[in-house]
Structure formats: structure tokens, C-alpha cells
Amino acid sequence: MTTESQAPAAADPASSPTAALLIIGNEILSGRTQDANLAHIARTLGGLGIPLREVRVVPDLEAEIVTAVNVLRTRYTYLFTTGGIGPTHDDITAASIARAFGVPVVRHPEAQARLERHYAGTGMLSEARLRMADTPAGASLIDNPVSAAPGFQIGNVFVMAGVPVIMQAMLAGLVPRLVGGPPVLSKAVVCGVPEGTLADALRAIQADHPDVDIGSYPAFRQGRVSTSLVLRGTDPARLEAATARVAAMVRALGDEPSVQDGTG
């Protein structure tokens, strides 16, 4: 049986950065909350040339978080986490990340100062709220322009809030810290040809264009079959060439394709 540690290594991070996302939270695993962060993070990172290569969702259990963090931060250039950095008992992300790195949790002076300013004059700065200033020793802060309590970065791990509006603000602020690669460009060829009808011709086009990743995604809308053929690559000319062949294939199969840019 293959174990994780025997899994193939990621591509050389120096030449081709990669990312993983760890979603921390019982509410996602129970189905109570629909995750709204994965797609946003994926599109943001993709635009920076940092493809998201793996996502995991784990419960609010320290051992599970520690294991996932240590596997993912080793395998990928960057690891992003969402969830578990609030003031309540189920917010155990900071302690778990500290454990993963083998460092103590400390109260971050700048984080404390930000909370003190945010709650100044309200009488609300309880010890529970001050716990949101606790980070692994050596962490740097990630700004939270929405509600003050910061995220943090330690090594190649970026720890963000789970509430989407806060996560999005944190991610926008930390982007300058990331070293991207060539942006991944995409085209979509949408048609009414069923997948099974175009599969053989599409396979041949994929074989001829190994540096363009071609995916085929069926959908059923209003009783009609729609197939989206999505092409991704970093070389604009080669992406264009593969897209033209896919569009010609659709026409040869008797349908008129709709070719769309940058569909993510």
C-alpha cells in the first residue's frame, strides 16, 4: 500500500510554484456550511501562476490539523489555511500550527496592539478576544481590515479566517508576499456535442498538445446537454493553437462552438 510519504514529490518549487489549501472546520464536514473559499483562493492563485494542487478539509482536532499541515507544507510551495482563528474554544488553528512547527504559542505584541485599538473605549477587550493575538512564535501578521483580528504567516504557511469576506481581504493583502510563476491562461470551448461523441477526437488533440491541459465537463441545463471543453496553459500561442483545433473539431461534428476567454 502506498503511503503519503512515498507519494511523488511536487514539481521543483523554484521553477513552478504550487499551493495547497487546508480548510479547517467541523461545519464544512457536517454540510452545515457550504465552503465559499476554495474557488476564490484557486482563482486568485491561478492568476498569479500558483496552481492549487490539493485541498483537504479536516475537523477541529489538533492531531488532524498538525498531520495535514506538515504533509502539505512540505509537498507544496505554499500552504493556505482557512478557519479556526476566532476567540471560541473550537478555534484551535494557532495552537495546532505552532505544534506542527514545534514552536510555542506567544501573544503577538502587534496583534495585541491592533485589538486594543479596535476595541478601545468599548470595554469589550476580554481575555477571550485577546486570545486572537496568540500566534506561533516567529509568525508575521496578515492584515484583517474587516474586524482587526489578524491572520498570520509562519514559514510557507498562511493562516486566514474562515468567514469569506475576511478571508478575501486577508488574501488580497498578502498577495505581495507570494512569488508567482507564469500565469495560467485558459479558454473554454462550449458546445452541444455530448462528451461521448467528441471523446476520441479530443483525446487525439490532447495527445498532440501535451503542454495544454484539456478538460471536458458535461452539464445538463433545461434538459439539454452542454459540454465545456476547458484548455489551460502558460504559452498563449500554444493555447490558441489547441483551442483552434478543439473549435474545428466541434464544427466537424456539426455544431457551432462558443469560444470564451479566461474562464478560470
Added chain:
Amino acid sequence: MTTESQAPAAADPASSPTAALLIIGNEILSGRTQDANLAHIARTLGGLGIPLREVRVVPDLEAEIVTAVNVLRTRYTYLFTTGGIGPTHDDITAASIARAFGVPVVRHPEAQARLERHYAGTGMLSEARLRMADTPAGASLIDNPVSAAPGFQIGNVFVMAGVPVIMQAMLAGLVPRLVGGPPVLSKAVVCGVPEGTLADALRAIQADHPDVDIGSYPAFRQGRVSTSLVLRGTDPARLEAATARVAAMVRALGDEPSVQDGTG
């Protein structure tokens, strides 16, 4: 550094079944497609007393799928997968699952018969479509009442389509094969008290009710803070007792709670 194989084992499956979900697809990792299956699967399994304990999203790469399948099928009672069982070149789930189990891919006679019936008289039953009848040797079929091409089960692994309407039909059909545990019941206490204000009192309630899992989830709606306190457990009386204490805590903090049943 901790590796996956050193991670703590799941609870004894005989007494407390657990599940993992493996989402297979570049379109999820690129952010092009918003996953719509996780929450549905989580709620369905939760209602059967089979809590979803981990989710992974991996790309359409055989080595990644094989590794994840072998880790997850060992660690949890059941593993469900979505995606990658169509007729195109990027549909590699059946071959990858066969590789994970060390068995060959074979054309399943009953699956072929279903496709032949479905496409009878249309002239559309190409070799590409017949590939959707290929399963790992020893697999049993999962019905697809939407578009005929079946999913399959091998061992404790259930392989389903990625298109939500098909996945939901497949899951509904395979439920009788699952052995559940005590249903997980839930209550939600929704209030306007900010998390930081109730955190200390809530921590004390959680400590007094170790068999009820209490989560706290903030939301910001129309500029107002809302906090959902979600309680889960399998013992109705103990769940009720913990819920009553949480509601009383909210009242003591000056707000009137809204107590909701079965919010998943």
C-alpha cells in the same frame, strides 16, 4: 515531522462508522467549478450516523488519486469519490481505483448491457462511451437512473459521478448498502451576541458536556453580527440539556436566542 501513516487511527469502525470524500477534478482545483457535492454528501451521511471526517480534492493525476484512495480507504469505514467517470481522456478514476486496489480494469458485462439498452437505436454507442462500462475487477455497480453509465463499488470505496444531479441519484440508490451508526442530531442557537463576548461562558459549557460537540460560527449580515452556536450529539436528552444551557447563557448576556432543530 509527522507523516500520514503515523496519524492517529480513526475510531473503531465497528462501533462508530466514519467516512471520507475524495473529490477528483482539475475543475474544482482551478476554481472554475464550485463544488456542490460535499455538503449534500455530508448531510446525507450524517443523517445515517456516518460522520464525514475528511475531504480531499486532487487533480486528474493517477498517482495522486491512488495515494489518496489508499490512505483514506484504510483510515475510514467508507470512502466516497466524485468525478472522473465519463468517457473522455481526463476521466481516469476507474483506472486509478483499479491501480489502488492492485486489480485489472475489466469491461463490466452488466454495465455494458445498460449502455447498450440506453443507446439502442441511436447509433451513438461508440467505443468511447463503452469505456464507461470499464470498472476494476470485482466491482459492483452503482445505479445511474439519470444517464445510464453506472458508478461502482469496490471494497469500501464508492465511486460516483461529479455532475451533482447524477451524484445525488447514485448516492440515494446506494444508501441501503451502508451500515450506519446512531444518527447525529443537531441544534442551533442563533443570537446577536458577538463570539468574543460569549466565548468564556461557552467554553465552560463545552467542558461540562464533552459528549456534545459545540461549534461557534460568526456571520456578518447587513452590517450586523450574528453568531450561530451549533450543538451536535447522538443522545437526545444530553443534546437538549446542553442546548438549554447555551440558550440560558445567551439570555444572561442580554439577548433572546433563536433555537433551531436539525440544521445539519
